[in-house]
Amino acid sequence: MTAPAIQLYGYQRRWLADQARFKIGMFARQTGKTFTTTLEIVDRCMAAMVAGKRERWVILSRGERQAREAMEEGVKRHAAAYRLGFEATESQVQFGREKYTQLEITLPGGSRITALPANPDTARGFSANVFLDEFAFHQDSHAIWKALFPVISNGFDLRVTSTPNGKGNKFHELMTANDSVWSRHTVNIENAVRDGLPRDIPMLKAGIADDDAWSQEYMLEWLDEASAWLSYELISTVEHELAGRPELYQGGPCFLGVDIGRRQDLYVQYLLELVGDVLWERERVELKRATFAQQDEALDDAFERYRILRCCMDQTGMGEKPVEDAQKRHGKMRVEGVLMTAPNQLTMATHAKEQFEDRRLRIAQGVPALRSDLHKIKKIVGPTGIPRFVAERDAGGHADRAWALFLALAAADNPVTPMEHRSSGQIRRAAGLQDFVRGAA
Numbered sequence: 001m002t003a004p005a006i007q008l009y010g011y012q013r014r015w016l017a018d019q020a021r022f023k024i025g026m027f028a029r030q031t032g033k034t035f036t037t038t039l040e041i042v043d044r045c046m047a048a049m050v051a052g053k054r055e056r057w058v059i060l061s062r063g064e065r066q067a068r069e070a071m072e073e074g075v076k077r078h079a080a081a082y083r084l085g086f087e088a089t090e091s092q093v094q095f096g097r098e099k100y101t102q103l104e105i106t107l108p109g110g111s112r113i114t115a116l117p118a119n120p121d122t123a124r125g126f127s128a129n130v131f132l133d134e135f136a137f138h139q140d141s142h143a144i145w146k147a148l149f150p151v152i153s154n155g156f157d158l159r160v161t162s163t164p165n166g167k168g169n170k171f172h173e174l175m176t177a178n179d180s181v182w183s184r185h186t187v188n189i190e191n192a193v194r195d196g197l198p199r200d201i202p203m204l205k206a207g208i209a210d211d212d213a214w215s216q217e218y219m220l221e222w223l224d225e226a227s228a229w230l231s232y233e234l235i236s237t238v239e240h241e242l243a244g245r246p247e248l249y250q251g252g253p254c255f256l257g258v259d260i261g262r263r264q265d266l267y268v269q270y271l272l273e274l275v276g277d278v279l280w281e282r283e284r285v286e287l288k289r290a291t292f293a294q295q296d297e298a299l300d301d302a303f304e305r306y307r308i309l310r311c312c313m314d315q316t317g318m319g320e321k322p323v324e325d326a327q328k329r330h331g332k333m334r335v336e337g338v339l340m341t342a343p344n345q346l347t348m349a350t351h352a353k354e355q356f357e358d359r360r361l362r363i364a365q366g367v368p369a370l371r372s373d374l375h376k377i378k379k380i381v382g383p384t385g386i387p388r389f390v391a392e393r394d395a396g397g398h399a400d401r402a403w404a405l406f407l408a409l410a411a412a413d414n415p416v417t418p419m420e421h422r423s424s425g426q427i428r429r430a431a432g433l434q435d436f437v438r439g440a441a
Helices: 010-017 033-050 064-081 141-152 170-176 189-194 201-208 211-217 232-237 292-305 317-330 342-358 368-376 400-413 424-440
Strands: 022-027 056-061 087-095 098-106 112-117 129-133 158-162 183-187 253-259 267-275 278-287 307-314 335-338 361-364 378-381 387-390
Touching: 010 022, 010 033, 010 183, 022 033, 022 170, 033 056, 033 064, 033 112, 033 129, 033 158, 056 064, 064 098, 064 112, 064 129, 129 141, 141 170, 158 170, 183 189, 189 201, 201 211, 211 368, 232 342, 232 368, 253 400, 267 292, 267 400, 278 292, 278 400, 292 307, 292 317, 307 317, 307 400, 317 335, 335 400, 342 387, 342 400, 368 400
Parallel strands: 022 158, 022 183, 056 112, 056 129, 129 158, 253 307, 278 361, 307 335
Antiparallel strands: 087 098, 098 112, 253 267, 267 278, 378 387
């Protein structure tokens, strides 16, 4: 007996069998929500071909990488499994002021499937059935919805899937609304494994090493946003698929934040490059139980490879000596120690939140540990009325990534006078040349 080309688990079969016009699903990570929905789209196109009709579908993803993945790993793979020939095109299209990469395939019979990044302009640009992929993570989800719904109201179908991304976004609103319009599906990791998905739940939980991230990403719990300094919705607005990639460094001025930890907490270096008026994450170094010598090597490596104008380091407790040593190696004008007192934390956290709200920052997209660190910081007011920031310590640290980012943003807030950048290697070579010239003289 020939094995099926595509294996489906119970929750996937139930999703496919549901032909409601408005269908929304909240699925745990790694459960195949995009894979299953793109299969439904190809099934619909194949059925239309048999009936002598055409289907028109648009997939709106959170970014170009996700749109490409939906097309390559979903649509094209399913079409190949059905042995359907198709014509694939890739083009640059303009919606509003921005240009986007549009991926499209045309199937036998004339049905078309298009995938591209989501925003309000692309949402109103088509009259078609629509699949909103990872909708909770779309920037401006309410604006996208406002632009989209009139377009699909003329008889088109709508598919929405995502993992949760806190409260306050349109996905949360749709999933929790009390109505009979939407057909709702919820599949956490335990549901999926009971239905046959081969996943080792204890290993996944140990691997993510963060209770909040596990609760949201795998158990589909709506985390409380009321006390979080940075909501998940706000964090999503500054995520970008091109951030966090060192190879994209453009040679511009950089700012470094260093949160020092040794045993329980992480040592984190967070490096930002200023491009225009936006700070882009270029590199984030995380070390666990590293010696001070290894931490010094990581810091010196960053100074050698990037044009760092200012570095702010956590000087609290064990940070005294690393800061003093770094100032000796790189200069007090470039390295500043910051005591993590309540007033200093308030200043840094407030400035950081302003950068998030003004979208003057781009951070790596979809990194659960980073998102959790940023979200776990909470502002509380003590009996004296003085506000302070707290974050629960867990296996993933003590919001170390968040404070390293806040320190980097503080470094960028008041940089020293720009200087010509020369790496440590250039300085050593120049010193050797001077010695040679003096010897020749």
